[in-house]
Amino acid sequence: MFIKEIRKIPFFRLILPFVLGIIYKINYPFPIKYLSIALLSIIVITLIYGFYYNRKLDYHKRWIMGFLLYISLFFTGILVTFIQTQNDKQFSESNIFIGRLIEPVKETEKSIKIILEIKEYQTDSVWKSCTEKVIIYVKKDSLSKLLAYGDLITFNSRFKAIQNYGNPDEFDYKKYLANKNIHFQTYLNTGHWKLIANNKGNVVYATAYNLRIKLLKIYKANNISGDEFAILAALTLGVKDYLSPEIMQSYSTSGAMHILAVSGLHVGIIYLILNSMLFFMRKNKILKFIQAIILIIFIWFFALITGLSPSVTRASIMLSFIIIGNASGRRPSVFNSIAVSAFLILLFKPLAILHVGFQLSYSAVLAIVYFQPKIYRLWNPKNILLDKAWALTAVSIAAQIGTFPISIFYFHQFPSYFFITNLIAIPAAYIIIVLAVGLLIFNFFSLISDIFSFFLEWTIIILNFSTTWIEKLPLASINHISYSFIETLILYLLITSIALLIFNQNKKWFIYAFTLVLFFVVSNNIRRINSTKRSMFIVFNSKSTPVMGIKSHQNFSIITDSTFAKNKKSTKYLLDNLLTYKFIKDSSIVRSDLIEKQTKYHKSGSFFFQNYYIKYKDLKIVLLNNERFNEMESPTKLNTDIVILSKGFSSNVEQINKLFAFETLVLDATIPYWQEKTILRDCGALNINVHNVKESGAYIREW
Structure with a gap:
């Protein structure tokens, strides 16, 4: 039954080898000369077989043509990925560049962040062409604030390869940007860059981005501000720059x-609004054809304004097929439309397969198309309002079935009341988009625009109140859920098995599902046991203030000062993933600045901390972060395992070497650069084993 269903979706089957080729190239190198030979050979063999032999062969050997086609698509996936991921490594050795802004600028607290495509760079007095994408932070001033998409600038700088902080289980920022084909960044001070020309970008993109700016100004001109403006900008235009951390949480x-990430839902709403407005064009074929053109143009222009995210692109392609099908009197297969949209996106942006948005978008739409009708048929309420509510609930449940394994894998949380939230959020999103369209249309009529802005603002206020209320409900979110990649794949196989068991009534799927449950439980528990029995000591790469951590079984103690302890954003960013992946149940903060003022031992879990001395099991640590060390004297060397130098240390390496017998000297990230150079030089002269956290990432000792 399952195989029969798949056979009805030919393009869905054809995209699989193409995707496998992309994944293979991302993970394994493939020399271009062998790739060209392999792809050319397969294409030639496929053409020869198809033209001369296919008709004469036995019907039962038709699989040969399918196999050759699959191999061709596999190598095509490798080829497009190779083309998209080629990097000019020489450009980073230059210091004079010409580049073009390829995205709208983002203003931060102290700088202007721009995404630039290097067009040319100078090496040995020769200008060379380039297409490398880079991130540049430009010092905020009157000139940098005027930078816009399409501007061409020349600048003098040295690029640095993008690096992570090297903290355990941290968000992999380097990989995140590499998936966008960005590997280098730099900072430009005032006077180190010059504007050459304006409006050198794509005219369509430039028009869309300029319109986005004008629409934002219209919102502000109608007295929509604060969180309401932030929600409206995100929901209708895909601009998330104004969202506060509290609202996002x-x-x-x-x-x-x-609903804050512009997606297929928003494209669908725009389609419904426009289709309703053009109802009079359904009378004959010519008008239907004109209506289809208008709908497609507006949908794609909306996609451009919102930034062409994978979910919006997917929805726009699918809706384009549906619109064309309706105009021509044909209804294309939804699954084939999904497969075609994915193929087109990956053909031009193969690395999109690694983007969370792409994965969530396609898992959601596949689940909705497959599960929603089946879930909806489980209940048939007679009341119209109940029926509509049940239809929305069915959509929410279907989407969660498709997306929760990926969501938990990346974000480690599950919203318990998602079905209640979506009963409010989805209708509210529809109303907000309708009112926003009305506001933009009637913007020139003051009285009418005031009415639209009033209802728009209050709809958002009610939506914000509802989400905040749900957030505060008991067990609103299940946090710190840890699944490995393999366990995520097992979950999807389990969902598929359970679905086929329920809808096909075949007992073999029960055996598969039961086996998968066992695999999942065993895998998760092995990881939990292995993590629980291991101990850790960590010196984190934290530039603002010293941060250390000690893990004992399922307990974790953070040793830091009041500055870090009060900064919830920093603690969350630095520790959340670590606590999740290491299955930590209890965590506590030990204030090092308070302990230093005491003369007695501080006990937290299984370690002791007194002044500058830490002892955890058999591990002995000395923390030097003030001038008291200069007064220390000892007739013999004090035995310790690790000596940590932190902000405030004012002595020298020679003095440390006289007082302590130690294995490793650790420089945390708060040591000033000038002092760091001196310490590293002295360590080299004395042959001391040193770990520089700023350069090598967090110091981790695990046993």
């Missing part, structure tokens, strides 16, 4: 975050 916990 509220929407994330309640399960409404998806």
Whole structure:
């Protein structure tokens, strides 16, 4: 039954080898000369077989043509990925560049962040062409604030390869940007760059981005501000720059975050609005054809304004097929449309397969198309309002079935009341988009625009209140859920097995599902046991203030000062993933600045901390971060395992070497650069084993 269903979706089957080729190239190198030979050979063999032999062979050997086609698509996936991921490594050795802004600028607290495509760079007095994408932070001033998409600038700088902080289980920022084909960044001070020309970008993109700016100004001109403006900008235009951390946390916990990321839902709403407005064009074929053109143009222009995210692109391609099908009197297969949209996106942006948005978008739409009708048929309420509510609930449940394994894998949380949230959030999103369209249309009529802005603002206020209320409900979100990649794949196989068991009534799927449950439980528990029995000592790469951590079984103690302890954003960023992946149940903060003022031992878990001395099991640590060390004297060397130098250390390496017998000297990230150079030089002269956290990442000792 399952195989028969798959056979009905030919393009869905054809995209699989193409995707496998992309994944293979991302993970394994493939020399271009062998790739060209392999792809050319396969294409030639496929053409020869198809033209001369296919008709004469036995019907039962038709699989040969299919196999050759699959191999061709596999190598095509490798080829497009190779083309997209080629990098000019020489450009980073230059210091004079010409580049073009390829995205709208983002203003941060102290700088202007731009995504630039290097067009040319100078090496040995020769200008060379280049297409490398880079991130540049330009010092905020009157000139940098005027930078816009399409501007061409020349600048003098040295690029640095993008690096992570090297903290355990941290967000892999380097990989995140590499998936966008960005590997280098730099900072430009005032006077180190010059504007050459304006408006050198794509005219369509430039028009869309300029319109986005004008629409934002219209919102502001109608007295929509604060959180209401932030929600409106994100929901209608895909601009998330104005969202506060509190609002994002509220929407994330309640399960409404998806409406703030412009997606297929928003494209669908725009389609419904436009289709309703053009109802009079359904009378004959010519008008239907004109209506189809208008709908497609507006849908794609909306996609451009919102930034062409994978979910919006997918929805726009699918809706384009549906619109064309309706105009021509044909209804294309939904699954084939999904497969075609994925193929087109990956053909031009193969690395999109690694983007969370792409994965969530396609897992959601596949689940909705497959599961929603089946879930909806489980109940048939007679009341119209109940029926509509049940239809929305069915969509929410179907989407969660498709996306929760990926969501948990990346974000480690599950919104418990997602079905309640979506009963409010999805209708509210529809109303907000309708009112926003009305506001933009009637913007020139003051009285009418005031009415639209009033209802628009209050709809958003009610939506914000609802998400905040749901966020505060007991167990609103289940946090710190840890699944490995293999366990995520097992979950999807389990969902497939359970679905086929329920809908096909075949007992063999029960055996498969039961086996998968066992695999999942065993895998998760092995990881939990292995993590629990290991101990850790960590010196984190934290530039603002010293941070250390000690793990004992399922307990974790953070040793830091009041500055870090009060900064919830920093603690969350530095520790959340670590606590999740290491299955930590209890964590506590030990204030090092308070302990230093005491003369007695501080006990936290299984370690002791007195002044500058830490003892954990058999591990002995000395922390030097003030001038008291200069007064220390000892007739013999004090035995310790690790000596940590931190902000405030004012002595020298020679003095440390006289007082202590130690294995490793650790420089944390708070040591000033000038002092770091001196310490590293002295360590080299004395042959001391040194770990520089700023350069090598966090110091981790695990046993």
